[in-house]
Amino acid sequence: MDIILFGPPGAGKGTQAGLLQQRLGLLPISTGALLRARAAISDELGQELEAIISRGELVPDGMTVGILRERLNEDDCARGVIFDGFPRTQQQAEILDEMLADMDRPLRAVVHMQVNDDILIDRISGRFSCAQCGQTYHDRLMPTKVAGVCDSCGSDKFTRRSDDNPDTMRVRLAAFNQQTRPLLAYYENSGLLKTIDGLASVEEVTRQLMQAIDVKTC
Ligand code: AMP
Numbered sequence: 760m761d762i763i764l765f766g767p768p769g770a771g772k773g774t775q776a777g778l779l780q781q782r783l784g785l786l787p788i789s790t791g792a793l794l795r796a797r798a799a800i801s802d803e804l805g806q807e808l809e810a811i812i813s814r815g816e817l818v819p820d821g822m823t824v825g826i827l828r829e830r831l832n833e834d835d836c837a838r839g840v841i842f843d844g845f846p847r848t849q850q851q852a853e854i855l856d857e858m859l860a861d862m863d864r865p866l867r868a869v870v871h872m873q874v875n876d877d878i879l880i881d882r883i884s885g886r887f888s889c890a891q892c893g894q895t896y897h898d899r900l901m902p903t904k905v906a907g908v909c910d911s912c913g914s915d916k917f918t919r920r921s922d923d924n925p926d927t928m929r930v931r932l933a934a935f936n937q938q939t940r941p942l943l944a945y946y947e948n949s950g951l952l953k954t955i956d957g958l959a960s961v962e963e964v965t966r967q968l969m970q971a972i973d974v975k976t977c
Contacts, residue, residue, distance in 0.1 A: 760785065760839040761864055762972060763846070765942070766872035767935040768928065769879035769886075770957045771964060772843045773895055775872070778965050779841055783972075786835055790845040793826050794818055795920075813921050815930030817938060820850045828858060839864070847939045852946075869946040870971050872957030872964065876932055883923050890916035901961070 762785070764772040776787035791812075798808035804822075811818050827845055830836065846852040859866055885898035891914035896903055904910050909917070922931065946952040953971035957964060 760867045760972075761842070761859060762839075762867055763842040763869040763946075764872060764968075765869050765946070766874060766957055767876070767879055767939075768931045769883040770872040770874045771882075771961070772872060774901075774961060775964055775968055776841045776843045777895075778961075779968065779972075782965075782969065783839075785839045785841050787841045787843055788827070788830060788836070788845070789843040790823055790827055790847075791843075793830055794823065797826060813927065815922055815927035815934065817847055817934050820848055820854075823847075824851060824854050827855075831858065831862075846942060847934075849942065849945065852942050866951060868953055868972055869951045870968055871943060871946075871952060871954040873954050874957040876936075878958070879932060880925050880928050883928050884925055886923050887917050887919045889914050890918045 760783075762779075764776055766772055773787070773789060776789070779785060780787050794808055794812060798805050798812055808818060808822070817823075823845070831840070842855075846855050856866070882897065882900065885900065886895065887898070888895045889909040889912060892909060892912040894909055894911040895901075896917075907915050907917075909915070922928075943952065955964065955967035955971055959967065
């Protein structure tokens, strides 16, 4: 079973993908994480990616799809994946449909985590993650239980993404509204779209998400 978590940056897709992985055993695939990992290799392509990501713009479809296709062909994706941050353009959505059809695993659900733009800058600005295990936190909304210590692995090293700042966030939100939001109509037309309240508590969002997926899979 493959599902898409759809929503703007800061909607909580990464958090929910991790929780869904625990419950359903599906593998979260974040194209943002894949692209950041590629950008960390400081060759010409890496530097180009780093520049695009730090400006908050979308990486061209060809590069993004190439990286995703490679990942999706790995064995650990065979049971199904949760797409986090992909697709983000009409062309990506169409290519994803083709890729999944070729693999004989049509998409089962697209869950739209609905949120208001005005809370997103605040949510994103407080975001940080453990440098060792990648567990994500938020200064105010989801702090570590013990200050300065990762709940999951005990590390005291944390990182903040360079694109998680108010200026870049405005560009990312504009990209979402102009290039990605129109996909809602695409998935509405294919009958796959479920909308849930992304502003509810983490537990409540998970509950609604499970319900949305059950409706599609039972
Ligand atoms: P995210 O981690 O999903 O917030 O993505 C971080 C950044 O990676 C985005 O602002 C884009 O620059 C790039 N990115 C991630 N996914 C995509 C995608 N599907 N298409 C184009 N660019 C992407």
